[in-house]
Amino acid sequence: MRIHRYKPQTFDLPTLNGISDKQIEVHLELYKGYVKHVNHIREQIKDLTETDSAKYAYAIAELRRRLGFEFNGMRMHEYYFTQLEGGAQAVDPDAALVQALTEKYGSFEGFIEHFTTVGMTRGVGWVILYADPKGGTVHTAWISEHELGQLGSLPVLLAIDMWEHAFMVDYLPAEKKQYIDAFLNNVNWETVAKRFECCES
Ligand SMILES: [Fe+2]
Structure with missing residues (x-):
């Protein structure tokens, strides 16, 4: 099985009002951690499966349980930062x-x-x-x-x-x-x- 490796997305963020650059910087680092751990979990599942899937069945199952946390953590942060790109834009009342x-x-x-x-x-x-x-x-x-x-x-x-x-x-x-x-x-x-x-x- 081939493992797709995810890479952290970059975001073109302006200076925000009421959310500091430092806050965003810290948060972006945390986002990168989710991307890293998505890759890490999937590689570990592959490695343990190939090494001895019967012996490591319990560890593999627990890694699978954790994947949703890391994967959604990655994806939710991508939604979060993307919707701040381009700066504040008012809603079109006719949308x-x-x-x-x-x-x-x-x-x-x-x-x-x-x-x-x-x-x-x-x-x-x-x-x-x-x-x-x-x-x-x-x-x-x-x-x-x-x-x-x-x-x-x-x-x-x-x-x-x-x-x-x-x-x-x-x-x-x-x-x-x-x-x-x-x-x-x-x-x-x-x-x-x-x-x-x-x-x-
Ligand atoms: Fe977060």
């Missing part, structure tokens, strides 16, 4: 995304309020806005760690990292709401709207 958000949450502002409330969930995790082409709607979900609670195969539209490493260079835990506000103010909504266009049914 199909806004229509879908308005149908679900009453208005775009209603969505922002809901997304922020979910972001204040206790513990570390992510908030993800998904498109659901089959259901003809969108969903906002809390994801513990990176792999627990993901909605099966739904395309990710917007993702905020609510692990403390994502904001503690700039904000105290009690200031989590300020981080969410800063993040939402830096989002390039053109990128988010385009993600939605790709999965309209």
Whole structure:
């Protein structure tokens, strides 16, 4: 079996408002760790399988259990940083995304309020806005760690990292709401709207 080696993506990030360059630098290093560990886990599964798959069956199974954490950690951070590229861009009120958000949450502002409330969930995790082409709607979900609670195969539209490493260079835990506000103010909504266009049914 040939193992594909993932490489860290680079992001063209502007100076953000309310999220410092140092915070981003620290966070990007952490992202690279996920990429490294995706490769590491998959190589270890291959090596142990080729060495003695019966003897190492338990170790191989435990490595497989960890893959979702590392792989989603890699991919979720790619969504996170990509949506900040190009700097803050206001949402187009005529975008199909806004229509879908308005149908679900009453208005775009209603969505922002809901997304922020979910972001204040206790513990570390992510908030993800998904498109659901089959259901003809969108969903906002809390994801513990990176792999627990993901909605099966739904395309990710917007993702905020609510692990403390994502904001503690700039904000105290009690200031989590300020981080969410800063993040939402830096989002390039053109990128988010385009993600939605790709999965309209
Ligand atoms: Fe993170």
